[in-house]
Amino acid sequence: MLYKNIHIGKYIKEMVESKEISLERICNFLGKDEDFVEDTYKKPSLDTDILLRFSKLLEFDFFRLYTSHLILYSPPSSVGRKTDKKNDSIPQFRKNIYTQEIKDFILGRIESGEMTQADVIKEYSIPKSTLHRWILKKS
Structure with a gap:
Protein backbone atom coordinates (compact mmCIF):
# COMPACT_ATOMS: atom_id res chain seq x y z
CA MET A 1 0.00 0.00 0.00
CA ASP A 61 -7.70 1.87 12.00
CA PHE A 62 -8.12 3.93 8.83
CA PHE A 63 -6.53 6.90 10.60
CA ARG A 64 -3.25 4.96 10.52
CA LEU A 65 -3.09 5.56 6.77
CA TYR A 66 -2.88 9.28 7.43
CA THR A 67 -0.41 8.83 10.29
CA SER A 68 1.80 6.77 7.99
CA HIS A 69 1.59 9.52 5.37
CA LEU A 70 2.70 12.11 7.95
CA ILE A 71 5.63 9.98 9.03
CA LEU A 72 6.81 9.27 5.51
CA TYR A 73 6.13 12.51 3.69
CA SER A 74 6.22 15.41 6.15
CA PRO A 75 9.29 17.62 6.01
CA PRO A 76 11.94 16.92 8.64
CA SER A 77 11.63 19.00 11.77
CA SER A 78 14.25 21.63 12.49
CA VAL A 79 16.75 20.65 15.14
CA GLY A 80 17.07 23.25 17.87
CA ARG A 81 14.02 25.15 16.62
CA LYS A 82 12.79 27.81 19.02
CA THR A 83 9.31 27.14 20.33
CA ASP A 84 6.88 29.83 21.19
CA LYS A 85 6.17 29.74 24.92
CA LYS A 86 2.48 30.57 24.52
CA ASN A 87 1.96 27.43 22.38
CA ASP A 88 3.29 25.00 25.00
CA SER A 89 -0.21 23.62 25.55
CA ILE A 90 -0.41 22.53 21.90
CA PRO A 91 1.07 19.07 21.32
CA GLN A 92 4.00 19.01 18.92
CA PHE A 93 4.18 16.51 16.07
CA ARG A 94 7.10 14.14 16.48
CA LYS A 95 8.41 12.69 13.25
CA ASN A 96 10.66 10.12 14.90
CA ILE A 97 7.84 7.68 15.62
CA TYR A 98 7.95 4.81 13.12
CA THR A 99 5.46 1.95 13.41
CA GLN A 100 6.48 -1.59 12.56
CA GLU A 101 4.20 -1.35 9.54
CA ILE A 102 6.20 1.63 8.24
CA LYS A 103 9.51 -0.13 8.89
CA ASP A 104 8.31 -3.24 7.03
CA PHE A 105 7.05 -1.12 4.14
CA ILE A 106 10.37 0.68 3.74
CA LEU A 107 12.51 -2.43 4.19
CA GLY A 108 10.29 -4.25 1.70
CA ARG A 109 10.95 -1.57 -0.90
CA ILE A 110 14.70 -1.95 -0.34
CA GLU A 111 14.59 -5.77 -0.44
CA SER A 112 12.53 -5.80 -3.64
CA GLY A 113 15.05 -3.52 -5.32
CA GLU A 114 12.40 -0.88 -5.85
CA MET A 115 14.51 1.63 -3.90
CA THR A 116 18.08 1.82 -2.69
CA GLN A 117 19.04 2.84 0.83
CA ALA A 118 20.07 6.24 -0.50
CA ASP A 119 16.68 6.63 -2.22
CA VAL A 120 14.86 5.84 1.04
CA ILE A 121 16.96 8.32 3.00
CA LYS A 122 16.33 11.04 0.43
CA GLU A 123 12.61 10.34 -0.22
CA TYR A 124 11.44 9.80 3.37
CA SER A 125 14.04 11.85 5.30
CA ILE A 126 14.92 8.88 7.47
CA PRO A 127 18.30 9.23 9.15
CA LYS A 128 20.96 6.93 7.74
CA SER A 129 21.74 5.50 11.20
CA THR A 130 18.06 4.72 11.81
CA LEU A 131 17.74 2.88 8.50
CA HIS A 132 20.90 0.87 9.16
CA ARG A 133 19.61 -0.05 12.62
CA TRP A 134 16.37 -1.37 11.07
CA ILE A 135 18.33 -3.41 8.51
CA LEU A 136 20.56 -4.92 11.21
CA LYS A 137 17.58 -5.86 13.37
CA LYS A 138 15.81 -7.50 10.46
CA SER A 139 18.78 -9.69 9.46
Whole structure:
Protein backbone atom coordinates (compact mmCIF):
# COMPACT_ATOMS: atom_id res chain seq x y z
CA MET A 1 0.00 0.00 0.00
CA LEU A 2 1.36 3.40 -0.94
CA TYR A 3 0.77 6.13 1.59
CA LYS A 4 1.48 9.11 -0.66
CA ASN A 5 -1.97 9.36 -2.24
CA ILE A 6 -4.80 8.23 0.00
CA HIS A 7 -8.26 7.66 -1.49
CA ILE A 8 -10.00 6.62 1.70
CA GLY A 9 -13.27 5.62 0.02
CA LYS A 10 -11.44 3.09 -2.13
CA TYR A 11 -9.70 1.57 0.90
CA ILE A 12 -12.97 1.33 2.81
CA LYS A 13 -14.68 -0.40 -0.12
CA GLU A 14 -11.80 -2.89 -0.42
CA MET A 15 -12.03 -3.67 3.31
CA VAL A 16 -15.81 -4.09 3.15
CA GLU A 17 -15.44 -6.51 0.23
CA SER A 18 -12.66 -8.50 1.91
CA LYS A 19 -14.67 -8.83 5.15
CA GLU A 20 -17.85 -9.53 3.17
CA ILE A 21 -19.99 -7.12 5.18
CA SER A 22 -23.46 -6.57 3.78
CA LEU A 23 -24.63 -3.16 2.66
CA GLU A 24 -27.65 -3.51 4.96
CA ARG A 25 -25.42 -3.99 8.02
CA ILE A 26 -23.30 -0.97 7.05
CA CYS A 27 -26.41 1.21 6.61
CA ASN A 28 -27.80 0.09 9.98
CA PHE A 29 -24.49 0.71 11.75
CA LEU A 30 -23.99 4.16 10.24
CA GLY A 31 -27.65 5.17 10.34
CA LYS A 32 -27.41 6.16 6.67
CA ASP A 33 -28.98 5.00 3.41
CA GLU A 34 -27.42 2.92 0.62
CA ASP A 35 -26.74 5.97 -1.59
CA PHE A 36 -24.68 7.55 1.19
CA VAL A 37 -22.55 4.41 1.53
CA GLU A 38 -22.03 4.08 -2.22
CA ASP A 39 -21.07 7.77 -2.44
CA THR A 40 -18.63 7.25 0.43
CA TYR A 41 -16.70 4.69 -1.63
CA LYS A 42 -16.15 7.37 -4.32
CA LYS A 43 -14.82 10.05 -1.95
CA PRO A 44 -11.09 10.64 -1.55
CA SER A 45 -11.67 12.10 1.95
CA LEU A 46 -14.30 11.73 4.66
CA ASP A 47 -15.55 13.45 7.77
CA THR A 48 -13.68 12.09 10.80
CA ASP A 49 -16.90 10.93 12.48
CA ILE A 50 -17.79 8.74 9.50
CA LEU A 51 -14.19 7.47 9.26
CA LEU A 52 -14.26 6.57 12.95
CA ARG A 53 -17.52 4.65 12.49
CA PHE A 54 -16.09 2.72 9.54
CA SER A 55 -12.95 1.99 11.59
CA LYS A 56 -15.11 0.49 14.34
CA LEU A 57 -17.35 -1.45 11.98
CA LEU A 58 -14.47 -2.89 9.96
CA GLU A 59 -12.14 -3.27 12.95
CA PHE A 60 -9.38 -1.42 11.11
CA ASP A 61 -7.70 1.87 12.00
CA PHE A 62 -8.12 3.93 8.83
CA PHE A 63 -6.53 6.90 10.60
CA ARG A 64 -3.25 4.96 10.52
CA LEU A 65 -3.09 5.56 6.77
CA TYR A 66 -2.88 9.28 7.43
CA THR A 67 -0.41 8.83 10.29
CA SER A 68 1.80 6.77 7.99
CA HIS A 69 1.59 9.52 5.37
CA LEU A 70 2.70 12.11 7.95
CA ILE A 71 5.63 9.98 9.03
CA LEU A 72 6.81 9.27 5.51
CA TYR A 73 6.13 12.51 3.69
CA SER A 74 6.22 15.41 6.15
CA PRO A 75 9.29 17.62 6.01
CA PRO A 76 11.94 16.92 8.64
CA SER A 77 11.63 19.00 11.77
CA SER A 78 14.25 21.63 12.49
CA VAL A 79 16.75 20.65 15.14
CA GLY A 80 17.07 23.25 17.87
CA ARG A 81 14.02 25.15 16.62
CA LYS A 82 12.79 27.81 19.02
CA THR A 83 9.31 27.14 20.33
CA ASP A 84 6.88 29.83 21.19
CA LYS A 85 6.17 29.74 24.92
CA LYS A 86 2.48 30.57 24.52
CA ASN A 87 1.96 27.43 22.38
CA ASP A 88 3.29 25.00 25.00
CA SER A 89 -0.21 23.62 25.55
CA ILE A 90 -0.41 22.53 21.90
CA PRO A 91 1.07 19.07 21.32
CA GLN A 92 4.00 19.01 18.92
CA PHE A 93 4.18 16.51 16.07
CA ARG A 94 7.10 14.14 16.48
CA LYS A 95 8.41 12.69 13.25
CA ASN A 96 10.66 10.12 14.90
CA ILE A 97 7.84 7.68 15.62
CA TYR A 98 7.95 4.81 13.12
CA THR A 99 5.46 1.95 13.41
CA GLN A 100 6.48 -1.59 12.56
CA GLU A 101 4.20 -1.35 9.54
CA ILE A 102 6.20 1.63 8.24
CA LYS A 103 9.51 -0.13 8.89
CA ASP A 104 8.31 -3.24 7.03
CA PHE A 105 7.05 -1.12 4.14
CA ILE A 106 10.37 0.68 3.74
CA LEU A 107 12.51 -2.43 4.19
CA GLY A 108 10.29 -4.25 1.70
CA ARG A 109 10.95 -1.57 -0.90
CA ILE A 110 14.70 -1.95 -0.34
CA GLU A 111 14.59 -5.77 -0.44
CA SER A 112 12.53 -5.80 -3.64
CA GLY A 113 15.05 -3.52 -5.32
CA GLU A 114 12.40 -0.88 -5.85
CA MET A 115 14.51 1.63 -3.90
CA THR A 116 18.08 1.82 -2.69
CA GLN A 117 19.04 2.84 0.83
CA ALA A 118 20.07 6.24 -0.50
CA ASP A 119 16.68 6.63 -2.22
CA VAL A 120 14.86 5.84 1.04
CA ILE A 121 16.96 8.32 3.00
CA LYS A 122 16.33 11.04 0.43
CA GLU A 123 12.61 10.34 -0.22
CA TYR A 124 11.44 9.80 3.37
CA SER A 125 14.04 11.85 5.30
CA ILE A 126 14.92 8.88 7.47
CA PRO A 127 18.30 9.23 9.15
CA LYS A 128 20.96 6.93 7.74
CA SER A 129 21.74 5.50 11.20
CA THR A 130 18.06 4.72 11.81
CA LEU A 131 17.74 2.88 8.50
CA HIS A 132 20.90 0.87 9.16
CA ARG A 133 19.61 -0.05 12.62
CA TRP A 134 16.37 -1.37 11.07
CA ILE A 135 18.33 -3.41 8.51
CA LEU A 136 20.56 -4.92 11.21
CA LYS A 137 17.58 -5.86 13.37
CA LYS A 138 15.81 -7.50 10.46
CA SER A 139 18.78 -9.69 9.46
